[in-house]
Amino acid sequence: MKLKAMGEDAVVAALLRGVPAGRGVIRGPGDDCAVIGSPCAKYWRLLKTDCVIETVHFLPNDAPEKIGWKALARAISDIAAMGGRPQQALITLAISRDQELRRATGIYTGLRKCARTYGVAIVGGETARSPGPMFISVMLSGEVERHRCVFRSGGEPRDRLFVTGRLGGSLAGRHLTFEPRDEEARWLAQRFRIHAMMDLSDGLGSDLPRLAQASGCGFRLDEGALPLNPGCTVAEGISDGEDYELLFALAPREAERLRILWPRKFPRLELTEIGILTAPGDSKSPGRGKKKLHGYDHFA
């Protein structure tokens, strides 16, 4: 069967069947990051790998500095979504021999800027010839205090669902310049009992069902409440992807506290309640039905 007939989640499930687990692996495939450590260690290690590909994640005419920024910022967003801090990055750049050096150095300028902004050390990597599109793969290592590590899987029925910022329309430019919500995620993980959290990379339509499924829950999405970027429809807010905002779930009582404290701490970033987790099998997205909810799929 061809990959495009299957869709991304089915392909990943087929590939991961039977991969060897290992000692010290707290969480393997299926969350924003892999989590390594011993159950009672104070800190757990977070490992993430992420790639951007020319014509898929950026275009040949995009500014190299922005491409470099995006390549690293995506991985930082995943570390943040676990409640963690990014630390060391390794970069693999595959690029045509016919490219100008200044394009490659421009990408590194963007990588360095992002690294400095978020306190990441670039500790190595590789440069290789690509016979086709440019390809940048980022490996990021970070850490999180064990008791603050937030998985996708801890959500419970009746939990309130929130997103930071606004959704949709990222392709107009924001997908290259977004700021990972690392400070916000750290604050949430420190001050609240966040049951489940992830960053929105493929769009709410793909990612919310993933969070609900990982938590063994259904969900109800209040589409009328979605915080949309100017000019975006609800469908675009759900499906465009590359928002890199936080999606998280917490108990009703914690949600009350959050509604009060958030605007004091982050007065310039919106926080919106967009729905609830429900008992499994009870998913409902009013006006669309759960079948219509979808986001970006690499293979579909």
Added chain:
Amino acid sequence: MKLKAMGEDAVVAALLRGVPAGRGVIRGPGDDCAVIGSPCAKYWRLLKTDCVIETVHFLPNDAPEKIGWKALARAISDIAAMGGRPQQALITLAISRDQELRRATGIYTGLRKCARTYGVAIVGGETARSPGPMFISVMLSGEVERHRCVFRSGGEPRDRLFVTGRLGGSLAGRHLTFEPRDEEARWLAQRFRIHAMMDLSDGLGSDLPRLAQASGCGFRLDEGALPLNPGCTVAEGISDGEDYELLFALAPREAERLRILWPRKFPRLELTEIGILTAPGDSKSPGRGKKKLHGYDHFA
């Protein structure tokens, strides 16, 4: 300037200018792996990223299982060359939507086989659409006892240079099926004071000058002593690349002990003395001159 006019080492040097270092970074770019830790911690963390690209590192008709094996084995070889043990891997697979699922699962079969053989856990990764060639990037995390960590940079004039196995002709097939010298490297790091070590990926012609330069030394290569694979010329043994054998340097007295102990421990794997490190500026490769010594260069 175009990348192909510069050569790989010059491109890498230009890209790495000004990358931010960080707390806890024992060794950044320029060795087989990045090394993370505190100076007196018992264990240091090793981080490596490495990629294989269709038409560059493998061909469209190569068996998917072998491609997967190679992708992971390359990174294991780098961890071994630091004296370390590989632990967790994350895999990024970029593949065309028009490929068959069995090609992707075949690659994972090879990855799993290699992971099991060398005690590696596959803890995550990413699957993305490639609009061009297939691309597999491997992130590997490992550890090494601090006092056994072997860099490229510790070589000294008069050190003896050794290589394991035989060189040249890898493209005939061995580049897809090689066995990283992890047991051998661990034994060397445990039993001897290895001054400098690396794995031969771009060929002795590229890699020996890198080891010598990192150590602030020159070198003399005894080309007549090179252990060549059947049918290979000296030039092929020096330049073909993808040998994934160990190259290392140690003091003359240690070398004497090694010559006795190696054949008892590894009777089926050759170990060959191929030259010495010298004072800086004294590099000589008899019959060819140091200018002629070269290996694989991605951009040249």
